[in-house]
Amino acid sequence: MYGESDIYKLNPALGFVIYSTCKLLYVILYIALFFCFRLSLFITYFMNFLNKNAPDRKVKIKKMPPASSSQLQKKAGSAPTAAIITLGCKVNQYESEAIAERLTSLGFDVLTSADVCDVYIINTCTVTAEADRKSRQMIRRARTLNPGAAVIVCGCYAQGSPLDVARIDGVAFVSGSADKLRAADAALEIVKNGIPTSPVVSVGALPTTYEPMEISHAPKTRAFVKICDGCDGRCVYCIIPSVRGRVRSRKISDITSEVTRLVEGGCLEVVLTGIETASFGRDTGETLIDLLRAVDSVPGIRRIRLGSLDPTIMRPHFIEAITKLRHLCPHFHLSVQSGCSKTLAAMRRRYTAEMVEEAAAALRAVFPRVMLTADVITGFPGETDEDFEETLNFMRRMRFLSAHVFAFSPRRGTPAATMDGQIPPAVRRERSSQLISLQRKITDDVIAEYIAAYPKDEILLEATSGRLSGHTPNFIETIIKQTDSASSAVSGRLYDVIFTGCRDGIAFAEII
Secondary structure, eight states, X not given: OOTTOHHHHHOHHHHHHHHHHHHHHHHHHHHHHHHHHHHHHHHHHHHHHHHHHOTTOOOOOOOOOOOXXXXXXXXXXXOOEEEEEEOSXXXXXXXXXXXXXXXXXXXXXXXXXXXXXXXEEEEEXXXXXXXXXXXXXXXXXXHHHXXXXXXXXXXXXXXXXXXXXXXXXXXXXXXXXXXXXXXXXXHHHHHHHOOOSSOEEEOOOOOSSOOOOOOSSOSSSEEEEEEEEOOOXXXXXXXXXXXXXXXXXXXXXHHHHHHHHHHHTTOOEEEEEETTGGGTTTTTSOXXXXXXXXXXXXXXXXXXXXXXXXXXXXXXXXXXXXXXXXXXXXXXXXXXXXXXXXXXXXXTOSSOHHHHHHHHHHHHXXXXXXXXXXXEEESOTTOOHXXXXXXXXXXXXXXXXXXXXXXXXXXXXXXXXXXXXXXXXXXXXXXXXXXXXXXXXXXXXHHHHHHHHOOEEEEEXXXXXXXXXXXXXXXXXXXXXXXXXXXXXXXXXXEEEEXXXXXXXXXXXXXX
């Protein structure tokens, strides 16, 4: 063993001492490195905890008053440019539009996410692990578009994992779900003073009251209007309450004022949306029915839609009340999540599959043309093959127009992430694929039956570049054939159509 060492040849005892000492030092160094690594992990998690839970531990930026475009041009030579990349729900889309309007008021030219800009604002989502991945991907994509740009990150993923976001190369500023207009103020600060040498993290406690925010025009044909924020639900799989806070409702008078301005600007359709839309008014004493009646009375409004609804809202008194509204569209999106009552109980949902079916039957009894859509999760912990078969049969009976199908995604910090009976990812994906295939067939059958029963309908034209398309009141996507009557069609207008067929979840029609 020691025959090749000169030291051992001269003095075997000394060689053994030196060898043993070196080996001991190696072991000590290994242990020290191990503990340093564990300590760094502890510090990272501890800092994340502080950022998410301690309202006093946030780095604030100086709030700047709105500056005119000419002031910015005088300082920089031309108006700075910005783009917003939005992930996730309708609430995020509304908030991004409010940020865009704030940027415009500060003198920015707001461009598309494909343009080379001075500033990119990424409004993130964290509802699933895939949403987290896409949020990171969009942050890096912004840097690819312009390596010298400032990247500002806000939204739910930033609220839940601010330090993870700050570590991504190129991120200049991180805010969360609160005070999203702060992202625009941060953009102005950066344009004036340059990109900070290290990311500014400004994520603190979530608010307990509704934060004022509004839009003055619809960016597209229909306008999303935020009516409430936060969620009081405690579904075991959902991370959203921890990054959005409790339910905070907006005043009906503020909502109707905003809808009035949008309609006066030419918008014919609004979507009233929130994180937990059905809980609107729980904290203020107003009700969703009160809001719907008020918006239904806005002069010039033609269509009203509701965001995703908890099925428990579809009680007899609610259904009776909405039948009296003149402009409410006969389309309701229900956050069903499963067609198996056992799985719903495990999720801590507040209804059974049978209750959903009863609500659907009640709606179909009073709205002959009603269409229902849904969210469904497959592969929830403990979901057996028999449970999944129950969901498949439920979907066959319910005959949704469409369904957003998600494979279960464990979210760190939720009870479901550590529940017994975790389903292998491959099985989750297979069940999701199977349900999506079933729903595609159901969708085609539902549309075919509808256009046979109702050959004429009305669409709100939503696109004129490339092809004409729009949606019926009950949300059937419809492509318009290019004819003489269609050549002068204008996006944002309502048109009577006659159906000519359907394929792959889309109806085809001609303008009458």
